Amino acid sequence: MPVTDNETLPLFPLHTVLLPGAPLGLRVFERRYLDLVAECGRSGQGFGICLILEGEETGEPAIPAAYGVEAQIEDFGSDRNGLLTLQVRGLRRFRVARTRVRDNGLLVGDVQWCDEAGVVPLQPQHAALATLLAELLDKVGGEYPDLGHATANLRQLEDASWVGWRLAELLPVTDEQRLALLQEDDPHRRLDRLLEWMDEEA
Structure with missing residues (x-):
């Protein structure tokens, strides 16, 4: 890497x-x-x-x-x-x-x-994850109040890296799973793994 x-x-x-x-x-x-x-x-x-x-x-x-x-x-x-x-x-x-x-x-x-890639545009197959994150952040508030009303926050919801880290922070995944995400360089692959884990829990 x-x-x-x-x-x-x-x-x-x-x-x-x-x-x-x-x-x-x-x-x-x-x-x-x-x-x-x-x-x-x-x-x-x-x-x-x-x-x-x-x-x-x-x-x-x-x-x-x-x-x-x-x-x-x-x-x-x-x-x-x-x-x-x-x-x-x-x-x-x-x-x-x-x-x-x-x-x-x-x-x-x-x-x-x-080596971080900076802002990485979200791919279409991960759009549902950004929607889920927006809903979660709307519920928890905290650092991200009124997410849908701030242009800067909307831009963050289009960043695959930011979406992945915030979902890993908020979803009930294990520390071992979070560690696996830390070892993954590709933001899209991190989102793929989150989708896989969510499917396993469904």
Whole structure:
């Protein structure tokens, strides 16, 4: 697959999959992740979130999936127990070439950024998925209120990549299925897979 050169990225393995463009809330209390947040604050860079294949979110470093998504910190605060809370958003996909563990237990990856194609026009066979997404977003509201009344949002509904990621975010698919979509470079193929999974559930 097309990738850019390796770059070092601190990793935050989780029992969930972060998708490009999707928000995610985190609670941070382990020293290694507090150090990670401080490092990101100094550098202005993000960190990587990967699905855990083996292990747990706390304690010994877990074994992460080979694909993940860069997380950008958008906001932070604290919960009623005084723990640091983060609101992050998924940005770029990456593939982990190798990992190492720092002295503080933080997992760091040498990652290769996936080459994204930009806006990819929706194909006719996927038009029903855009309609479904519009209906879902109309119900959930949130970041996408009055979807049908905003020209920018209507353009997003014509973008195969955006439609695929938002459906993967909102539909009841498994984290393993979301990981499979992360590994797929072709936005149309991602939509094909979503259709296949929906047909299997029908």
